Amino acid sequence: MKEFSEYLVELKNLIKKRGLKHSAQRELILKILFHAKEHLSPEDIYNQVKKINPAIGLATVYRTLSFLEKEGMVDSVSFGAEGKRYELNRGEHHDHIICLECGKIIEFYNEELERLQEKIATGCGFKLITHQLNLYGLCKECQKDD
Amino acid sequence: MKEFSEYLVELKNLIKKRGLKHSAQRELILKILFHAKEHLSPEDIYNQVKKINPAIGLATVYRTLSFLEKEGMVDSVSFGAEGKRYELNRGEHHDHIICLECGKIIEFYNEELERLQEKIATGCGFKLITHQLNLYGLCKECQKDD
DNA sequence: TTATGTGCAAACTCTTTGCATTACC
DNA sequence: GGTAATGCAAAGAGTTTGCACATAA
Numbered sequence: 104m105k106e107f108s109e110y111l112v113e114l115k116n117l118i119k120k121r122g123l124k125h126s127a128q129r130e131l132i133l134k135i136l137f138h139a140k141e142h143l144s145p146e147d148i149y150n151q152v153k154k155i156n157p158a159i160g161l162a163t164v165y166r167t168l169s170f171l172e173k174e175g176m177v178d179s180v181s182f183g184a185e186g187k188r189y190e191l192n193r194g195e196h197h198d199h200i201i202c203l204e205c206g207k208i209i210e211f212y213n214e215e216l217e218r219l220q221e222k223i224a225t226g227c228g229f230k231l232i233t234h235q236l237n238l239y240g241l242c243k244e245c246q247k248d249d
Numbered sequence: 250m251k252e253f254s255e256y257l258v259e260l261k262n263l264i265k266k267r268g269l270k271h272s273a274q275r276e277l278i279l280k281i282l283f284h285a286k287e288h289l290s291p292e293d294i295y296n297q298v299k300k301i302n303p304a305i306g307l308a309t310v311y312r313t314l315s316f317l318e319k320e321g322m323v324d325s326v327s328f329g330a331e332g333k334r335y336e337l338n339r340g341e342h343h344d345h346i347i348c349l350e351c352g353k354i355i356e357f358y359n360e361e362l363e364r365l366q367e368k369i370a371t372g373c374g375f376k377l378i379t380h381q382l383n384l385y386g387l388c389k390e391c392q393k394d395d
Numbered sequence: 396t397t398a399t400g401t402g403c404a405a406a407c408t409c410t411t412t413g414c415a416t417t418a419c420c
Numbered sequence: 421g422g423t424a425a426t427g428c429a430a431a432g433a434g435t436t437t438g439c440a441c442a443t444a445a
Contacts, residue, residue: 124399124444145435160402165435181327186434200373209373216365220384223362227346227355228389236382238366243374270419270424291410306427311410332409 105193107137110176117174128152128159132167133191136177142188142208182208182237200238204245251339253283256322263320274298274305278313279322279337288326288334288354328354328383346384350391 370377
């Protein structure tokens with residue numbers, strides 16, 4: 104598993120390559136994403152960031168997330184209505200299965216599924232670039248409650 | 250292929266069952282969805298509705314779409330960032346493949362894919378209720394432009 | 396030194412809500 | 421006649437933008 108320092112180097116290289124400047128804010132946001140155990144909303148990130156540096160602005164969080172997403176260092180996912188959430192791109196693509204009752208999210212990866220999608224896209228004349236698949240259902244615990 | 254009158258009957262039955270009241274607005278919005286060739290945003294629907302009845306309010310469009318979606322008569326999909334879009338539920342589930350260049354959307358259905366998703370959900374201990382799969386890529390025409 | 400990044404506040408977009416009025420049953 | 425639906429406008433939530441100032445290179 105990649106360490107934070109490796110992601111940091113990646114970020115710094117990226118910034119240099121684009122002729123931009125490093126900042127403590129970007130590093131901090133990257134660190135929060137690295138340590139996140141779940142998918143974070145901009146607001147979530149903002150709240151965590153403020154604990155360490157109360158002066159930071161929400162706009163910086165949005166700008167940084169847009170930047171990181173455009174550069175491919177983070178991925179965004181949206182479940183249902185509640186806006187986009189972000190996760191660090193750890194190089195292992197996965198999809199999500201979401202419990203409609205309790206909101207629990209499980210990540211999964213299925214090789215066969217990936218191949219099938221590729222086949223479908225090709226069949227439609229498309230060159231597949233990416234995809235988002237969300238399965239919605241009831242988790243084991245919430246099935247009992249009915 | 251089901252005719253509009255059949256959807257209208259379905260809507261009226263639904264309204265009766267819930268102890269609610271029919272309205273020309275709801276009927277009009279249903280009709281617009283029925284004739285739509287693509288996925289419509291609330292704003293799209295509002296603009297079409299206004300041509301026929303300029304007095305109608307955007308809030309009514311939102312309220313009607315929420316109602317129809319909750320009752321399963323329409324489905325919503327979201328592609329990328331641009332908010333939810335709506336389509337009439339014609340009883341044939343399908344997924345979408347979207348061209349990142351020109352925005353073209355193709356609908357497809359794949360039995361094997363459906364089965365596989367069911368299997369994955371079960372494997373995670375979930376009871377699958379629904380899903381949304383969007384494939385993103387370049388369509389045949391846009392591949393040439395590169 | 397100079398261009399980029401930031402914080403703040405205002406602006407914007409999309410959606411929801413409260414309320415008086417209208418329309419269905 | 422009574423209740424639900426509507427239109428309007430205002431309020432909310434989430435996100436973006438302009439600008440003066442701070443800061444990395």
